[in-house]
Amino acid sequence: MSTSEPSSSNFIKTIIDEDLESGKYQKVITRFPPEPNGYLHIGHAKSICLNFGLATEYKGRCNLRFDDTNPTKEDDEYVEAIKEDVQWLGFDWGKEPLFASDYFEQLYQWALQLIKKGKAYVDSQNAEEMRVNRGTLTQAGTDSPYRNRSVEENLELFEKMKNGDFPDGSHILRAKIDMAAPNMNLRDPAMYRILHAQHHRTGDKWCIYPMYDFAHGQEDSIEGVTHSICTLEFEDHRPLYEWFLKELEIYSPQQIEFARLNLSYTVMSKRKLLQLVNDQHVEGWDDPRMPTVSGMRRRGYPAAAIRSFCERIGVGRSASWIDLSVLEDCVREQLNETAFRRQAVLNPLKVTITNYDKIEQLDAPNHPQQPERGSRKLPMSNELWIDRDDFMEDPPSKKKYFRLGPEREVRLRNSYIIKCEDFIKDENGEVVELKCSADLDTLGKNPEGRKVKGIIHWVSAQHAVKVPVRIYDRLFNQENPDKAENYLSALNPDSLQVTEALAEPSLLEAKAGETFQFERVGYFTVDSKDSAAEKPVFNRAVTLRDTWAKMK
């Protein structure tokens, strides 16, 4: 499956090691429990790598379980997308994925059990009344007037709720715990609400649906999960998680919380990502600018890069902010190994080689560090395109600059060394063409007596193919978009720039999903949606590291 992931220690492994050693558990069973109400994002990837990673490392199992307890927000489209993403990330959940909805009957029976035990009651206050009577952070709540209904009455009302005799919101099943509890979650939390909604799997079979708190622990219990790993916000829910399992007298897994991922220049809430999609600020969940797994896949981020990112950032309990550049660096790390090298010019400047009048098919390696991966033919002629950035009429520092300039020499990547003899300007004073001479004795070898440090990429004008290229930048231009008055105001208007590249002809054969390094520029992936045979459209996954840009 995935390559070697050494994986450093973290506090969760310490807990598991202790549990294994003390004999509390003999095996490790985890689970990844997404709600199918949106696409997976990089934050989910962290949880996936953690949960599946632990299962692999301890030779246990990790279940993929859809937490589909709220039919008003869930959809099969999301189920399918989530399955694809988990698989693509390189993980295996075994036979079939599991669903909370498969446990609805059992959950219902358990609710009856708590009612009979006097631990649950049907409340008939409306939502507003419940809110008011819940109290505040510093004031205890007050008991509902319906709190002491008899078991019989509760049973009867709950039965009617189940049968669909009541409209949404008219009644609710609550756990009878303590309206004065300092932990708000224990102030008689809701267990079941009435929802006359079509469920993506059970259709209209149910009119009542369990709340997260009344479902999650029992789901874990049914599946024999040993370590139920979730994010920090659920820490306050743990006493409730344990309360239900204890009152139900069933096996109680251990919940462990870790800090969720925060990535700079992006938002991570599904609600906001959904809004970006619905309001068409992006082209869809898999828009290459989205922090979704599918967006990153389309952008050209390899699964291995996402895994190594998750390994690199570690797992802890303190709120952490990871810079987007860390992710990009993981992408480079992978792509540098795997991507074939090609030449393409994004911002063309014409060059005429004055002493060269033939056409040659030069040999250029697919990957200089991996010669066994072969080579391709690179056509060379006397009219070329190079990148505008590689010429300066007046270089700043004679010493530090080693690109093209008047009287300067430079190596054409995979070709000859050329010297700029002259340059031509248009009426606006802009350089439009360079006249260069080539040292014809420098193909595949260095000249004697002088060193030419600069190397530039190029493409033969008559052979070049025009290909659409999409340059992506961060979706937001504020480090923490959530800190803006409205996160939408932090959207980067220039996050997508559509342009064209003049590319070497071999790139015409590029297949959807393939990634190439355009030498000295960056990594570009053939878009899987908008490309056709012989008509590749390229997405820039990430630039190359550029220390020269930093020096300037």
Next chain:
RNA sequence: UGGGGCGUCGCCAAGCGGUAAGGCACCGGAUUUUGAUUCCGGCAUUCCCAGGUUCGAUCCCUGGCGCCCCAGCCA
């Protein structure tokens, strides 16, 4: 001002009473037909602050300070 957490290098993160791992970033230097990659070297006398216990504290105690989460019939 109720409850639950967190605070170790610029960013993550080990450490669990015996004298500060590692990764990334950064800074040097070497190799290089990608100013990329690779390679070598450097990079916390100090662990939010102040007291205390101890032969010895990042780890224990006390008191501060700062930050995060909780008042959905969302998960």
